[in-house]
Amino acid sequence: MIEIEHVTKQFQTKKGVVEALSDVSLTIEKGQIFGIVGYSGAGKSTLVRLINKLEKPTSGRVVIEGEDITRLGQQLLRKRRQNIGMIFQQFNLFRAKTVEDNIKYPLKLTKKYKKADIDKRVDELLQFVGLLDKKHDYPSQLSGGQKQRIGIARALATNPDILLCDEATSALDPETTDEILKLLKRINQELNITIVMITHEMEVVKSICDEVAVMEKGKIVEQNKVFELFTNPVHPTTKRFVHSVLNDDIPLEVDVRSRRLYRFIFNHQQILKPVLSQIGRQFDVDFNILYGGITELTDKLFGNLLIEAVGSDNRIQNALEELTRHGIQIKEVHGFEN
Numbered sequence: 001m002i003e004i005e006h007v008t009k010q011f012q013t014k015k016g017v018v019e020a021l022s023d024v025s026l027t028i029e030k031g032q033i034f035g036i037v038g039y040s041g042a043g044k045s046t047l048v049r050l051i052n053k054l055e056k057p058t059s060g061r062v063v064i065e066g067e068d069i070t071r072l073g074q075q076l077l078r079k080r081r082q083n084i085g086m087i088f089q090q091f092n093l094f095r096a097k098t099v100e101d102n103i104k105y106p107l108k109l110t111k112k113y114k115k116a117d118i119d120k121r122v123d124e125l126l127q128f129v130g131l132l133d134k135k136h137d138y139p140s141q142l143s144g145g146q147k148q149r150i151g152i153a154r155a156l157a158t159n160p161d162i163l164l165c166d167e168a169t170s171a172l173d174p175e176t177t178d179e180i181l182k183l184l185k186r187i188n189q190e191l192n193i194t195i196v197m198i199t200h201e202m203e204v205v206k207s208i209c210d211e212v213a214v215m216e217k218g219k220i221v222e223q224n225k226v227f228e229l230f231t232n233p234v235h236p237t238t239k240r241f242v243h244s245v246l247n248d249d250i251p252l253e254v255d256v257r258s259r260r261l262y263r264f265i266f267n268h269q270q271i272l273k274p275v276l277s278q279i280g281r282q283f284d285v286d287f288n289i290l291y292g293g294i295t296e297l298t299d300k301l302f303g304n305l306l307i308e309a310v311g312s313d314n315r316i317q318n319a320l321e322e323l324t325r326h327g328i329q330i331k332e333v334h335g336f337e338n
């Protein structure tokens with residue numbers, strides 16, 4: 001478990017003090033894929049850099065597995081760092097080293113392994129990321145996706161419990177992003193590694209995260225399980241992020257002023273159509289679907305429909321109450337909501 005307790009981080013600059021993090025508290029459970037989203041300058045990188053102590057908080061504590069890492073001495077710190085791997089947007093591979101030597105680097109640094117063990121481990125890691133045939137290549141000979149796979153192999157070399165990813169897919173095309181995300185999911189599930197994913201891309205959160213925190217101006221403005229965050233965003237920034245992937249604008253040709261419009265949100269277990277027509281018949285209300293979308297989240301599907309209800313106010317009211325009893329979330333839509 002990673003616990004960030006009331007952490008503030010200030011930087012002294014020529015222009016004065018910059019507060020990158022203001023009283024941030026956050027708990028990341030073991031085994032999760034935890035997303036941290038926010039626009040540029042929100043403080044995301046600063047926050048992960050505190051987790052592997054590349055930065056020291058101005059105040060507050062960072063506790064990993066019950067140990068306050070802000071108080072560790074150099075030697076113990078070096079040891080604990082082996083428990084944390086990190087990958088970056090620009091991959092940060094050593095250009096003058098081969099793939100093999102890049103992966104060997106952290107293993108040699110620990111002085112714990114024999115040469116034969118190091119060689120074996122490198123092959124194992126290359127096998128795991130599917131690039132054994134690139135062992136003797138240099139980074140410049142690899143594609144972006146391949147470079148990131150090597151970055152991942154290097155980060156996993158010392159068998160960490162935690163993998164920190166700072167915009168790890170932001171320099172990659174959508175297809176390659178997908179491959180890397182699948183690899184990260186495998187790492188989480190097969191190796192039981194806790195993953196902290198920093199990103200400004202909601203697609204990334206949507207496809208692999210279990211839980212997510214939204215940051216703005218050095219603060220966490222909202223935190224929730226991914227399904228809850230997507231179906232019920234509260235903070236305006238969260239709404240913007242969620243909206244960026246749902247594509248759920250009201251079609252322009254729909255005149256919202258003269259109609260009774262509702263947004264229905266339901267999960268994949270609820271087979272909506274028969275329920276809609278049955279309840280519609282029962283209460284003599286017509287439900288017209290104006291827009292429909294099914295979104296695939298980490299491990300769930302959720303449906304999001306824009307519905308027009310036609311009937312008397314009273315009948316509509318009763319029908320909506322009945323639908324709510326079936327577990328469907330209903331929000332009335334007034335004018336342009338986005």
Ligand SMILES: Nc1ncnc2c1ncn2[C@@H]1O[C@H](COP(=O)(O)OP(=O)(O)OP(=O)(O)O)[C@@H](O)[C@H]1O
Nearest residue numbers: 011013018020038039040041042043044045046047
């Ligand atoms: N070493 C530093 N010295 C001075 N200011 C810094 C330093 N590192 C970060 N900052 C400032 O702290 C704030 C947060 O920066 P940070 O890099 O954590 O943001 P971010 O959310 O990772 O942004 P991006 O999405 O652009 O990577 C910014 O205003 C930045 O200018």
Ligand SMILES: [Mg+2]
Nearest residue numbers: 044045046166
């Ligand atoms: Mg950053």
